Amino acid sequence: MAPHYKLIYFNSRGRAEHIRFIFAYAGIDYTDHRIPTEKWPELKKSVPFGMLPVLEVDGKPVAQSNAVARYLARQYNLTGKDEWEALQCDALVDTLGDLKQALYYYRSEKDPIQKEEKKVTLLKDTIPFYLHRFEKTVAQNNGFSVGNSITWTDFVFAVSLENFELIFGKDSLEPYPHLRALKEKVFALPNIKAWIQKRPHTEF
Incomplete structure (x- = not known):
């Protein structure tokens, strides 16, 4: 049951x-x-x-x-085809969590001057550091975050990328076409x- x-x-x-x-x-x-x-x-x-x-x-x-x-x-x-792919899922989700934590600190900052400083650092350094690496990973995996099929990690990325576009605008994923395609692929699953x-x- x-x-x-x-x-x-x-x-x-x-x-x-x-x-x-x-x-x-x-x-x-x-x-x-x-x-x-x-x-x-x-x-x-x-x-x-x-x-x-x-x-x-x-x-x-x-x-x-x-x-x-x-x-x-x-x-x-949804954890990949073997334990190695399951480990890759965990590693990517935890690494994405580090970036989400940085975004949380930015969004929760009350001081407008410090918030603007955090935004500059995010856009110039922190976000590109992570997203370029995630972009490369998805490109190497033929459009998936891990392996060659849907895993729960793809869902974590899709949800996070939706929020990323809401925070920074629809054009914010243009430098990362594979990530944007991953999000769109997940959202198109029936x-x-x-x-x-x-x-x-x-x-x-």
């Missing part, structure tokens, strides 16, 4: 969207439980480590978005496309 999944997160894409992509791609039914932000202080006490997203598997809660995504990816054959068309509209 298939497990019952309940994904608990805010009404946003955020740290949960790549998990939703896995469910959508694999055609798995789950409860997409979105909590209002005003209820979070009360709920925070009851979830593991006081963080979201949380996935309940038959009522058993598990935290950490990428741990959840890795678990589901293993269940639904089950993913259907999810995108019906998901709640949120800023991020």
Whole structure:
């Protein structure tokens, strides 16, 4: 009997969207439980480590978005063809996480002068450093992030690149045609496309 999944997160894409992509791609039914932000202080006490997203598997809660995504990816054959490719998936996701952390520091900066300084550093140094390397990886893998077929890492990239375009503009991926093509390929997958068309509209 298939497990019952309940994904608990805010009404946003955020740290949960790549998990939703896995469910959508694999055609798995789950409860997409979105909590209002005003209820979070009360709920925070009851979830593991006081963080979201949380996935309940038959009522058993598990935290950490990428741990959840890795678990589901293993269940639904999205970790590559062998352990080496699974390692490449993990390495790319964790490295992308480093870039996302830098973007978070920029977006959360309150001081306008320091925020502008962070933006200059991001656009001149940090972003090109990472995206040029990711671009080369996707080019070498014939349009995939790992191996020669869809993995959960492609979903992580697609979600992140969507947000990247929202932050820096639609033209921001022009220097990275393979990354942009990867995002478009993921978004065109029938089950993913259907999810995108019906998901709640949120800023991020």
